[in-house]
Amino acid sequence: MKDTGIMHIAKKIGKFIDYWYLGVMFLLAPVVIYLNWHAQGMAGLLPNYQQFKTIIQSGFKHTDLITFPMWGYGWFMLITESKLGLLTIQMGLAFTVLYFFIKFLEQEALFSPIFLRVLKISMILSFPWYAFHALRWPYSIAASLFLISLVFFYKAVTHVQNGWFYILLSALSFGLLLNFRSDYLLMPLGFVFLALIFFTTKKTVLQMFVWCLAVYTCLLPWAMYTKKACGYYQLASTNGGHVMFIGLGHNPGNRWGITPDDSDSLMHTLVDEHMQQHNALTCTYEADQFLKQTFFSYITTHPKEYLKKIGYVFCELVLGGCYPGEFFMNEHGEMPLLENTRIRLLLIEIIKNPTFVITCPLDTMRILFTAFSCGVSTLVILFSYLFMPLIVWDVVFRKRSFFMLLVLAVIAYQTLINCFCFHMPSYLGNLYVLYLLQALYGFVLVYEYTGACYRALCRFYKQQ
Numbered sequence: 112m113k114d115t116g117i118m119h120i121a122k123k124i125g126k127f128i129d130y131w132y133l134g135v136m137f138l139l140a141p142v143v144i145y146l147n148w149h150a151q152g153m154a155g156l157l158p159n160y161q162q163f164k165t166i167i168q169s170g171f172k173h174t175d176l177i178t179f180p181m182w183g184y185g186w187f188m189l190i191t192e193s194k195l196g197l198l199t200i201q202m203g204l205a206f207t208v209l210y211f212f213i214k215f216l217e218q219e220a221l222f223s224p225i226f227l228r229v230l231k232i233s234m235i236l237s238f239p240w241y242a243f244h245a246l247r248w249p250y251s252i253a254a255s256l257f258l259i260s261l262v263f264f265y266k267a268v269t270h271v272q273n274g275w276f277y278i279l280l281s282a283l284s285f286g287l288l289l290n291f292r293s294d295y296l297l298m299p300l301g302f303v304f305l306a307l308i309f310f311t312t313k314k315t316v317l318q319m320f321v322w323c324l325a326v327y328t329c330l331l332p333w334a335m336y337t338k339k340a341c342g343y344y345q346l347a348s349t350n351g352g353h354v355m356f357i358g359l360g361h362n363p364g365n366r367w368g369i370t371p372d373d374s375d376s377l378m379h380t381l382v383d384e385h386m387q388q389h390n391a392l393t394c395t396y397e398a399d400q401f402l403k404q405t406f407f408s409y410i411t412t413h414p415k416e417y418l419k420k421i422g423y424v425f426c427e428l429v430l431g432g433c434y435p436g437e438f439f440m441n442e443h444g445e446m447p448l449l450e451n452t453r454i455r456l457l458l459i460e461i462i463k464n465p466t467f468v469i470t471c472p473l474d475t476m477r478i479l480f481t482a483f484s485c486g487v488s489t490l491v492i493l494f495s496y497l498f499m500p501l502i503v504w505d506v507v508f509r510k511r512s513f514f515m516l517l518v519l520a521v522i523a524y525q526t527l528i529n530c531f532c533f534h535m536p537s538y539l540g541n542l543y544v545l546y547l548l549q550a551l552y553g554f555v556l557v558y559e560y561t562g563a564c565y566r567a568l569c570r571f572y573k574q575q
Contacts, residue, residue, distance in 0.1 A: 125228055132231040133210055136241075140202055143241035143436065146480055148194075150437035151444050152246040152537070155373075160184040160249075161192070176340035178349040179394035182333065183291030184249040194247060201251040205244040208255040209234065212544065215262045221514050226555060233547055238484035239491075242436030243540040249291040254541045256291070260284035261521070265514055267322070268306050268315060275318070282322045286329020293347035294538075298524055299326045305520055309513050341396040350394040352402025353378070358533035359409060361427070362420040366413060371533070381405060424534045428526065429496045432488030433539035433546070438477045448474060454482050492539060495522070495546040498553020505556050515552065518545050 128135075159177060163185025166173040191197060213231065216222055222230075234240065244251045263281035267274050289296060303319040330346050337345035356378050360369030369377055382391050385401045392398060410417040439446040448457070457478045461467050468475045499519070506515045525542055529535075539546065 128228055128231050128235075132235055133206060135235050136206065139235070139238075140206075140241055140245075142476075143238060143480070144198055144202065144245045146438040146477060147242050147245040147436050147440075149440040149442050149444070150242075150246050151440060152434075152437070153248040153250075154444075156180055157247060160188055164188045164192075171336065171339065176336070178337050178340050178345065178396060180350065181249065181290055181293050181348045182336070183252065183287070186290075187249075187252060197247050198245055201255075202241075202244050204255045205240075205251060208258050209544070212258050212262060215266075219265075219514075221512070222552075226551065230548065230551060233551065234544075236483075237487060237491075237543065237547065238480060239433055239435050239488040239540065240543050242438075242484060243434050243537075243543060245436070250537060250541055253288045253291040253295075254543075256284045256288035257295070257541065258544065260288065261517065264302060264306075264322070265517065267318060268310050269513065274314070275321075278318050278322050279325065282325035283329065286326045289326070289330055289346075290333060292541075294528055294532075295524075296347055298521070299323050301520055301524060302517070305513075305516060309511075309516075337396075343396055345396070348394075349396050349399040352399040352404075352406065353393045354533045355406040356402045358531075359406065359417070359420060361534060362416075362423045365420065366416050367409060378402070421530045424530050425526075428529050428534055428539070429493060430489070431536055432485065432490075432492050433543055434537040435481065435484040435488045438481045438484070448477070454478065454485065458482055488536075491543070491547050491550050494550040494553060498550060498556065501556050501560075502549060502553055515549075518549055521545060522549060 159180060162173075162175070162177060163182045166176060167182075167185060167189065187197070190200065213227065213234075216230075217224075217227060243254070260281045263277040263284065267277035267281055270277065285295075285299060300323070303323050306315060306319055327346070334344045334346060337343065337349075341349070353373075357369060357371050357373065357375050359365060359367060360371040360375060367377065369375055378393060379390075382393050382398050382401065383389055385391075386398065393402065437446070439449050441447065461475060461478060499522070502515065503519060506512050506519060522542060522545060525538060529538055
């Protein structure tokens, strides 16, 4: 029978989404870029990236060589320093990788067509994803490179043909992303561990050795540079100690009196005393080593206080969402519309006073986009973590899906970084697509298990 009514319309919309979801996203992206144009994000580090660009252009003969942050975005700025240019390239790469990623899910038949359709619809509505890529920072490029690496890694260990080609593409992508952000430095070891558990052939062992070697080989230029800059070979930037130390301040009222802020007074006092100079930099090699030693001294002396901090951060992480955008920020780095009120009160104001929409259309758009983005951000992260135990059970003990195991491992790795070291919602934004995928997969499992329970109960009552 021919479909009529609502079902017919739903199928038409579904087919439209399947083919044109990227087109709809293309229309929304410029709007988010415009609203997020004055976002601050990591604006304080832009001079560092510009300095890296100058150092590279000088042939590394620059007198002031820095080792923080990672230099990847400085290389990226060789293309252009234009804000519009950088954001256009970042967004273009993000769209290309998203299409590539969803195409991969379709080709591998990892999820049902209906699931993938829901994923596409969810991505259209994912304002946090647009905002994440509408900011000048290395996270955007790193997030795109990570998805590329993840796809090729999965293909390398599950496909008989072209395995070595995929290994090299995955390793190159991961190695490049480590030049943009170094907190994923240990993740390749986790990938290798999982691959060797699932695929115990000699070929897999050799592939994992080559993959891991190739990933870390991509950091050799950085290691050579840091040797010249500070006298020591480094695989990461020299801000680890700084971040770990102020991370102890996440728990309000902590016994150390530390605040989770770059200007934390205790940190600067300790570094000044250690370096025996006023206003000493906290991200040099010497300061980094000192702050790491201090961090481990603090947590071993007061482990209970550290556990409180971990618990507090985990709750904040689960309930706080990821980076939702800064749509109210003006050119002065201020948010006057939110200065003395909250977004909830502004929404109430729109409902009570509909003329506000006509008199202040731009502010109305900022309010609605912010409220929606915050809501989506919070729900995606919350449900992703709520369903995590169920997904672990399903993946490990029922279906043994290697891809979903990789997704779980990546999210677990990011969670540990945030809890043990330092938490920022923007860190979760790097994995937004995977968080969304995990949340949707969790809903599917709930539907399947509740349906199975209902059918079992029906059979039971029929037998009585």
